[in-house]
Amino acid sequence: MATINVKIHPIIPDGNVGTLFYQVVHEGTTKVIETDYKLYLHEWNSETEKLNVHDADAERFAYLAALGKRVECDMRRLRGIIMSLDLRIMPYATDDVVVNFADYCSRRSFGLFMKEQIGRLESMKRMRTSETYTAAYRSFMRFMDNKDVAIDEFDEKLMGEYENFLKMTGTGLNTVSFYMRIMRAVYNRAVDEGITDQRYPFKKVYTGIARTVKRALRFDDIRRIKNVDLSNEPNLAFARDMFMFxxxxxxxxxxxxxxxxxxxxxxxxxxxxxxxxxxxxxxxxEKCMQEIVERYDACGPYILPIVSPDKGDERLQYRQCQCRINAYLKRLGRMMGFLHPLTMYVARHSWASVAKSRNVPLSIISEGMGHDSDATTRIYLASIEASRIDEANSSILNAL
Known part of the structure; x- marks a missing residue:
């Protein structure tokens, strides 16, 4: 059975940097598989054939973590190749291992590469971005019926079929664009890393931003939500209170x-x-904010009883609570006869819409659905004195 070792070549004349390579040994014959994985010599432990990441700063740690996953992936593939050759019983040479691995590299798995990017984002603590990448990956794998595909197979035809799949399954146009832009970013990274050639497979799919149905409620509807009697529905009452907060x-x-x-x-x-x-x-x-806080009297460091440090992963708690609250809000919205789903996001849009309807100057508010990006919102709000915004907010709350 062939064996695989991971070693490092010092780059001359700079003796502090090296590139990793795989040494394949079988029946007295040795072959080398070169890589372009560069790192400092002190970052590699030749005895354990592992990366040293203990003294790395955050940026370097993220690079080494991603590199380590690439090496692990390659080693798994090499061991799999050797196992397959051994099962054939027929004699094989080190060249057979090298050729099979080269073929794998030329048709590198999209799924593995996508997971590497997700892992890289997680190691950089960019959790929200890693979650969106995971959502895009799962969507694409549903389209592929959980069958992986080589990055080299990405072309206009495949992406067009994926876009059609999304539309046929009821995915909104902005969500289609959202997934496509993530896929394009991952594909372009693979191009930058020399894994595949640029063939512009996303040239004809939708990657823009479509205007959506306005989600804001009228002022009278907000007042109805505030005043509706939910004394016998504690879950709906909690969801309503979070919406109002x-x-x-x-x-x-x-x-x-x-x-x-x-x-x-x-x-x-x-x-x-x-x-x-x-x-x-x-x-x-304001008093109305204090009333909600006092109603629940959250323990721990947070104002509201949504997450607790004592209950494990706080981000998971937040996401689960958000799902529950949105489900209860949709139920409440149906009870109250609203045409569109009631969610937490509606509260954000509604404040801007109500403020505008009460003649609050556009220089003080940012109408959420009227702007194309968060940058516009930030530009508007950054130049406004806090007292003027507070006056606008107080005028809205006092009218309820």
């Missing part, structure tokens, strides 16, 4: 609500940084 706080996103710390509230002002953009926002603390 978002509306009260100028359409705060659910992820920001979930991780509001009690230390964020001081001197009658709620101060926090948006997780999506890093932008700092200061909101005057």
């Amino acid at each position: 978002s509306f009260y706080t100028r359409g705060m996103s659910f992820v920001d609500m979930s991780f509001l710390s009690k230390s964020n509230l001081s001197g009658g002002v709620l101060s926090y940084c948006r997780r999506k953009t890093g932008q700092r926002l200061d909101i005057k603390w």
